Amino acid sequence: MRRRDVLKLAGTSGLGMGAAVAFAGCGTPEREFHLQSPVEIPEDTVTGLDTWYATICQDSGDGCGVIVRVKSGRARKIEGNPDYPLNRGKSSARAQAALQTLYNPDRIPNPMVPRRNRGSGRYRFMRWDDVLPEFQDKLGAARESSGIVMITEPVNGHLGMILERFTQSIGARWLTFEPLEQAAVRQASARVFGTTRVPQFDIANTDYVLSIGSNFLESSDSLVHYGQAYGNFRQGEGRSRGTFAHFDTHLTMTAANADEWHPVTPGTEGTLALSIAHAVLDGRPVPAALQPLTGGEGTLEAYAAENVADVTGVPAEVIQRVAHDFAAAPTAVAIGGGSAAGHTNGLFNMSAIFALNLLMNNVGRTGGVLLNAPSPLPDIPAEAPVTSFEEWQTFLGEIESGQVPQVLLIHGANPVFGLPGVLNAGSTLDAIPYIVSFSNVLDETTALADLILPDHHYLESWGTSVPPLGAEYSTLGVQQPVVRPYHQEFEGAAGTRAFADVLLSLAQSLGESLAEALPWTTMRDAIRASVDELQARGDGSVTSDDPEVFWLSVLQRGGWWVPAESVTADAPDLTGLTAAEADFSSDAGEFPYHLIVTPSVLLGDGSGSLAASPWLQSTADPMTTGVWTTWVALSPQTMAALGIQENDIVRITSVAGSLLAPAYPYPGIGEGVVSVPLGQGHQELGRYAENRGENALRILAPVVQEETGALAWSATRVRIAPTGRRTRLPRIEGITAPVQMPDEKTFQITNETQ
């Protein structure tokens, strides 16, 4: 769908419907009473009426627009919102599976407190009115001595704004937690593109994609957005097929979709990028903007392909050919990310890769790098603040040295699970006398809480989102409750309450400064106030003179967006950046293998509650088809050398700890690299997640990126040892026996691009 189609839709759909908030076009007329069946027509099947509501998905990690089918008061199916600029009708496995986080049998239905002492694992249900006064008193007392700490996930939109104002007015320290920190990507983006909002790489319209480490189809700002762009890149109408070259430590799902993939030695991605730059420049002087990175005008010779082939592990002719194709393409774009950003020299790696775009002069051009449109409302942040690993270390260090905060509030973040095990985040946070969690599932951090005030599921509550990608439109996605809160429906139940609403009502009762900063009583009111501001603009995807019609239309469409004016950013400034080699947690003698932790396309990095969904748990990992547990992807050569067979349980040991998991012979990985998928290894999180697999984040060494203060999560080296025990890795592969015709391939390939 192109911009014109979206505007056309804007003109036709929904406006003036007044009272209905349902998504247009999906309702059914009532005139005919009809019997229907999947196959024939059984006599007892009656068509009921269903309604589709537009909202924003908070489970998928990108805030994509969704429409939800509601029938008999229950959410039945989730689809992409065809109007929403970020994902235009498409959805991901994670977005689909939100039905199972909503109707998760292990959701916390009521406020609860531990029986006897904290961590006993047994809880008593409470009523909201019985627990809120004490909570408020403790908060009031701790406020006097600035003893409040708030930990959340990185969050933008209205919740981001409310959290910022709440913590500021109450004098609380606000920490956000991102397990695989992307600080290097953001800061390199700031240096090269002039904005910390990582831009939208225009894959849909480019002729050549060069990715060094970026797995944009499986773990990126929005895998639905990039998936859609990829489809167009390959076989879109009115364009020729694009070419895609990928360099990474191992053959990931994204790499498998490239026309050519080449393994690169972990930590040398920046060197590889400069070598490609050398070949692209082909003797021309280094542009002034890049000179800080390359050490002056003429010194790129050190990065000539033949000079870096040994270091990077990429043959010189490959570097030269890829550089030639990249430079010769009518439009080309270079993307960096993934494990390349998690090295100690991550900032250099990312800057060198992003700088290739400056050589192609493609910033702001179709098929190049497009800067994201700003949030349509100045008050509503598009970016979420992220607390660096260094700050986390400082915070935990302070607690250990006796500066213990009095109250800890937690929402949406699980640092006990996600921080490296050597930090002992669990036992350190345990020193805080009063911990309150707003989580609606019992995760590892919530297990420490003295009081659990369960939040609604996102399908039951209000919110907004500014999409992480979007150059064309300045967008505010609006999340509305599509079903009544499930746990409020049962007689006598206390039920769940929206986190934002609890904060706002606290603000009202905690004194004037708070009430002034947060003048709304509910999240709905806050959003309504913003939407009224948008109405006053008189442009965009929805317009109306009547505020009520405007509000309902915005809800019906799933948000409001307006074509972005040209976005400006600072000029590139690479001053002070120098080429750096990657450091590792330990030397190669004792720990010979690089540990690459790989986020799952299904479960992500494991810090959310996705692992509680049996759909996501039982859906095949695209590459190994493994399900329900953790495995270790090893090169068949490494396995032979170590005497390891498939399904043997191996011990992976780093300086920071060890884990046990079955070995999987992975044809797409080199001998020096071990890949372990993330997402599992929960001690808590309910029946479908707890006590399965291992959490590789736990054994990461606490190595810090100097410039960004982020955790260098690719810097851990490990050794591998067989344990002599065996298991069976559950996987989808092999369930259906292979059938191949002797003279006819099942998977057919052509080399004709047209």
Add this chain to the structure above:
Amino acid sequence: MKQAAEGTEQDTSKPVASIGRRWGMVVDLDRCTGCQACVVACHAENNIALNLEDVVLQQRAINWIRIERYWEGEYPNVKARFLPMFCQHCNNAPCEPVCPVYATYHNQEGLNVQVYNRCIGTRYCANNCPYHARFFNFWERDLDDTHREYLNPEVTVRTKGIMEKCTFCVQRIRRSEWERRQADEELQEGDVQPACVQACPTDTLVFGNLEDENSRVAQLAENKRHYRVMENLGTDTNVIYLKKVDPHASETAPAHAGTAADSGGNSA
């Protein structure tokens, strides 16, 4: 089953007594990334039993659509290929003649149909399906109460002893027919999208009426890259694949279905 390869004259392009509608799907292998959105969308739409760990280890997991992964070549020139596989809705379906109770038959719209309340669970059909698209319910399902809440009321919850497979989301076809009939209209191109097609971010899957020359699916089916899986069997499928484009592949190179070490299976 007649083998088309043996040169029989039988016109297999149309099912018996066609009503001007033959549902079909085109799968563009050059677009598929292997992201699994279709797999979860199918589970959500069609009330498929949860594939718990035990069930997977027993090799009894049910996936109406799956992404097969084929390894090709040796490191570092190794490739992984993704192929979505599901019921091919054959016009000459091997599963149909072996059913002793007519639980599976071909309907007028080209759909290979499974009638659950006729099925007695002989599993002959699954044994005869070359695509491994049919799945047997070995267990009575034991759903958590809360996991009942999201079940699709328009799709039967199958019990133990029943064979099941992809229906092209027939409930959505019926729904769209009904909605059009309210306005005295015929079904239009684009009215029906099975759940997998609707979710697929890359537009790998395209669904429609193969008998309508102007439909997108019919036009794509004529694409130069088109082929059918195991065409030589003469199954005459209503699912048409478009070959993966790989500029580096020579046409004669084997796109073999190698697999990891001794895993004993090459389709995922």
